[in-house]
Amino acid sequence: MLEVLISIGILAVGLTSVLSFIPAGHSMAKTSLVTDQAAIVAANTLEDLVTEGYLRVDSLSGITSPVVIDPFAAGTWTAVPLGFTPAVLRQNGVLSVPTTLSPPRGVPAATYLARSRDDVIFNVPDSDAVDVTNSIVGGVRAYRGNFSWIAMMSKPGGGNFAAGDEVTLTVVVFHNRDTGQGPIALGPYNTPAIGQVQWPAGPLISDRKNTELIRSNGVCLVHQTAPAAPPSFRRISIAAIDDGDTGAFIEFDGPQPAGTATLYAVPDAVAVIEKTVTLEGPSPYSE
Numbered sequence: 001m002l003e004v005l006i007s008i009g010i011l012a013v014g015l016t017s018v019l020s021f022i023p024a025g026h027s028m029a030k031t032s033l034v035t036d037q038a039a040i041v042a043a044n045t046l047e048d049l050v051t052e053g054y055l056r057v058d059s060l061s062g063i064t065s066p067v068v069i070d071p072f073a074a075g076t077w078t079a080v081p082l083g084f085t086p087a088v089l090r091q092n093g094v095l096s097v098p099t100t101l102s103p104p105r106g107v108p109a110a111t112y113l114a115r116s117r118d119d120v121i122f123n124v125p126d127s128d129a130v131d132v133t134n135s136i137v138g139g140v141r142a143y144r145g146n147f148s149w150i151a152m153m154s155k156p157g158g159g160n161f162a163a164g165d166e167v168t169l170t171v172v173v174f175h176n177r178d179t180g181q182g183p184i185a186l187g188p189y190n191t192p193a194i195g196q197v198q199w200p201a202g203p204l205i206s207d208r209k210n211t212e213l214i215r216s217n218g219v220c221l222v223h224q225t226a227p228a229a230p231p232s233f234r235r236i237s238i239a240a241i242d243d244g245d246t247g248a249f250i251e252f253d254g255p256q257p258a259g260t261a262t263l264y265a266v267p268d269a270v271a272v273i274e275k276t277v278t279l280e281g282p283s284p285y286s287e
């Protein structure tokens with residue numbers, strides 16, 4: 001009898017250990033799905049920006065570097081003291097010409113391309129005998145649009161864009177983005193020690209934990225002033241918030257920012273990708 005009781009105790013401990021892995025596995029699976037989908041959205045967006053005419057200078061409503069394309073919340077970027085120029089695609093798109101510039105696209109035309117459409121909504125029937133169907137709204141397939149993106153174009157030295165300029169095109173992908181919340185100033189990077197940043201006590205956003213904003217696979221906006229460089233979005237590879245919740249040790253993918261730099265947290269950002277592109281001018285194919 002004693003042996004049976006001991007065996008039951010050991011079995012109970014084992015089963016409890018196995019059960020504890022289920023929530024962790026579910027969380028990791030969800031994170032993997034978000035990361036994988038965000039990478040796909042980022043790569044597709046780079047191609048869409050070229051196809052839709054965003055690289056054509058006459059197609060944009062703003063051309064002073066750095067340009068940020070955010071149809072959902074352009075005002076959140078003008079509040080950041082980095083000199084961002086908000087821009088959207090003009091109504092004529094690739095057919096825009098410098099002599100007759102068309103007005104900027106308004107909502108919803110400007111926002112339609114900035115949200116993913118692969119997380120479709122289905123009508124799930126009550127009976128297994130009935131097929132699952134797509135949900136149709138306004139004559140088109142409905143989708144949740146959990147993923148959205150913004151884009152930034154910048155060139156060294158700033159100034160107005162011109163056809164033939166080589167610029168850095170950056171795409172930042174968000175998951176369930178709060179469009180009312182812009183970048184949050186953290187403080188100088190490498191202060192007080194290499195890789196560290198300090199911020200005032202308390203939560204950075206009143207209703208969210210700092211660990212949601214400063215985390216691995218998150219994104220920071222880096223403003224480097226010495227040596228001077230255009231603002232850049234960097235993916236966080238390591239983030240360790242200190243015990244007082246007033247600072248963190250942060251490392252980024254690739255080379256770390258050197259010299260004098262200020263960091264901004266970018267809430268809900270889950271992926272970033274950049275590419276050097278050449279801006280386009282009028283051509284016989286689009287006139």
